[in-house]
Structure formats: structure tokens, C-alpha cells
Amino acid sequence: MEVFGSLLGGFATALTPQNLLYAGIGVFLGTAIGVLPGIGPALTISLLLPITFGLDAVPAFIMFGGIYYGAMYGGSTTSILVNTPGESASVVTAIDGYQMAKKGRGGAALATSAIGSFVAGTIATFLLMFLAVALVSFAVKLGPPEYFAIMLLALAAVTSLSGTSAPKSFFATLLGLALGLVGTDNQTGQLRLTFGISELESGIDVVLGAIGLFAVGEVLWYAATLRSQQAEERITLKGSIWMNGEEFRRSWPAWLRGSAVGFFIGALPGAGATIASFISYAVEKATARGRRKSEFGKGAIEGVAGPEASNNASAGGALVPLLGLGIPGSGTTAVMVAAFQIYGLQPGPLLFDKRPDLVWGLIASLYLANAMLLVLNLPLVGLWVRLLDIPKPLLYGGILIVSAVGVYSLNRSATDLIVVFVLGVVGYLMRRFDYPLAPVILGIVLAPLIDNNFRRAMIMTDGDVIRLVTRPATATTLVIALAFLMLPFMLRLYARRTGNREVAELAETDVG
Secondary structure: OOHHHHHHHHHEEEEEEEEHHHHHHHHHHHHHHOOOOOOOOOHHHHHHHHHHHHOOOOOOOOHHHHHHHHHHHHHHHHHHHOOOOHHHHHHOOOOHHHHHHOOOOOOHHHHHHHHHHHHHHHHHHHHHHHHHHHHHHHHHHOOOHHHHHHHHHHHHHHHHOOOHHHHHHHHHHHHHHHHHOEEEOOOOOOOOOOOOOOOOOOOOOOOHHHHHHHHHHHHHHHHHHHHOOOOOOOOOOOOOOOHHHHHHHHHHHHHHHHHHHHHHHHHHOOOOOHHHHHHHHHHHHHHOOOOOHHOOOOOOOOOHHHHHHHHHHHHHHHHHHHHHHOOOOHHHHHHHHHHHHHHHOOOOOOHHHOOHHHHHHHHHEEEEEEHHHHHOOOHHHHHHHHHHHOOOHHHHHHHHHHHHHHHHHHOOOOHHHHHHHHHHHHHHHHHOOOOHHHHHHHHHHHHHHHHHHHHHHHHHHHHHHHHHHHOOOHHHHHHHHHHHHHHHHHHEEEEEEEOOHHHHHHHHHOOO
């Protein structure tokens, strides 16, 4: 009952006129930018970070909740109508959604996506309340050795599930750790990896890493691939935007299955929305019977309903380790850590005690954001489609300007701009040669925390590494981390032996 009492306090915070306005702005901006092809939730949040500068923490995070859920929803529109996923987690939606649109059922596909997102988001937020609180009571009992192992688990999971070759994934992780360690050692005062550049003594801010790698890197990638991009074949919406009775009956079981799969997968460090949507599609295909099974790939509504529900439920699941343990498990939640750091806050168990108004206001606002998305997206689907008419050079030029102004406003430092554009070039080169970005940003976030907790753990064990790794909780977590590292190899081996293409695709998916 204490949880519901806290939630009522959260609604009292979220339902003030000011906070409702910011929730609505977040939902609108998140959906609008999420609709644009190639711009996923991590880039959306990175790009919109500067908008919250100057706001109080509570309305800022209520806006971020709306941005996060809105960006997760936005990618489905282009997947269904243009066959161009707005972000990687919507790739699966395009398989059957676009086929439905070609058959004149694009409105039904968008409707099942919107309602499924609402159902899944509500279920995920409800589960988030209880699991985050349970994690808090567990987290306060953990010591530095356990936190050190959990952070290694998060890195191992993101590295193994990054969808590229193992050497590339490991390189990306090591690069992120190196960037996170740049600056002054907090314990000894020694300079690390600054190469004599005094401006780097304070380290590389997570905000700079997020905007440089995602936003500026995306702009450079667009500029480099402009000539090779194909024109989009857009489907015009015809008829009603609502589902008929049969489509609704086929959708609701898929919404529930997708919600369960998405939340569970999203709560795992490193898994993310993309993997959740792939698994949900596989579940829907496996549970289909008779004629419905043959419809997959040709316009099965379950192929839209399940993955879209899973996609949005994974967003709520990903917030569980972030709020409960203070540890991000994906690129998107790592960017959200940057938002916390802007306000001098550290997500985790202590935040529930220090700022309950913020935590419960954020959770309550997620319920409101879900309702706003449902009301906003079905009537305004025509507006979202027209956003695709924005000239791409103008769009990406605007992204670059907003990024530069936002970065400069952080510390009024020209050096920050240089760092961001250097990281943008790094982000472009990594995309060019198929290196994953999620491990880099996660490494920047976790490197200082891993460093501090490892040193404190070594002090506790008098420098005995064996005592450190044989503590029961630490040993168990490290074994799970090792299992995650082995997972992609096992999936590829199984796919080769069985010829299962779906398992092979799962091994190649990218984390969100």
C-alpha cells in the first residue's frame, strides 16, 4: 500500500498545470522527432537535453518521460507508411505494417500500434513501480564488490548484444571506458589520458559524449551518404484509421504477450527494445495457427501489435535498473544518466529517499504520457506523416545548430564544442565501419563508477582479488556476465547448425 500512497503523491506533483504542460511538450517533441527516419530515442533525448537547461529538476524529468515514450512510439509511423523505420526497434514493425498499408489497412496498423503502445506502456509503468521499489530495498544491502560486478554485467551484456563482431564490440567498450576515465583521478589527484591538454582535466561530460556520438555523428553520416539514399515510397492512408472487430480480437492477445516479453527483455542490462521486438515477433509467429501463420510477412496484424507493444514495454523495463540501481543498461538509458548529472543527481536507491517528489512524479507522468500519446497520435497521424516533407538538409542542419547551441550553453566553453565535434567524427567513423555506439556511451557513464567501486572493494578485501570474486553475490553476477559474453557465440552456433534464420537475425540485432 505504501507504493500506491507514493504514487498518489506523484500524481499530485505531475498533475499541476506546469508539469502537465511539460509532459505534453515532451510527448509532442518526442513523437515528432521520433517519427523522422534514423532518429531513435537515444538521439532524440540527446538532441533535446539542451531544452531542459534552466528548468527545475521535476518538470525537466517529467518532460524527459514524455520524450522517451514519445520517441519509442514515433518510429512506427514511418515503418508502416514509408517502410523506413524511425529507429532500429521499429525494423520488425515494417515487415507486416508496410504490407498492411499497401493493402489499404495502414490505418488499422497505426491504430494497433498506438493502442498497443498505450496498453504496454501502462503495464510496464505499473510493473516498474513495484520492481524499482523492490530493487531499492535490495540495492541498499549491496557493497562496492557487488556494484562493481553488476556494472561489469551491464557492460558485458551491451557488448555481447551489440549486433556486430566480438572484436568491434570489445573495442567500442574499451573506447567508452577510456573516454570515461579522462580527467583527474578523484582519489589521487593524478591526471589520466589528458595528453597535456588542460581543458580535459575535468573529464569528458556524458552530455558531450551523447550529443557528439549520436546527434553530430548522425548528421555527418547523413551528409556522407546523401547521394546513395533512395527516395521514399510513401503509402497514402485510405479509409478508416480504426481496426475492425476481427483485427481487434487478433490484436489484444498480441498486446499482452508483447508487453510481457518487452518488459522482461527491457529490464535485462544490454538487451533493449530492438531485441525485445525481434523476440516478440518470433513469439507471435510461433503462436499463430493455420491461415494466420501464412500471413506473416504479408500483412499479419499480430506482426505489428506484438512488436510495437514489446517495443514500448521495454522502455519501462529499462527504467527498472536505472531507477532501482542507478545503472543504465542501454544507450538510451545511459543518455538519461546524463540528464540526471546535469542536475547533480545520481539515479539509484538513494534518490528514492532524497527526491521522492522527482521519482514518483516521473513515474506518475509516465502514466499520463501514455494517455497523451493515445489521444495525440491517432487524430494527428496526418501531421506526423507530413513531417517527412521537411527537407533533409534543413532538418539535419537544424540538428547541428541545436546541438552546438546546447553544448555551448552548458559551460560557455569553446573546448566543449571541439570535443563534441571530434566525438561526432568518431561516431561517424564507427557507423561507417559498423562499430556499435551503445557500448561507447555506456562506458563513458560507467567507467568512473567501476573505478571507484573496484578501489573501494579492494580496500574491503585488503587487496585480495580472490576474496573479491568469490563473494557469493559477486561470483554469481560475474558468472552471469560471462554467460552474456558467450550468448552471441552460442546463438550463431545454433543458427548455423539448425539453419534458423530468425535466431541468426537475433544475434545480429543492435541494442537501443
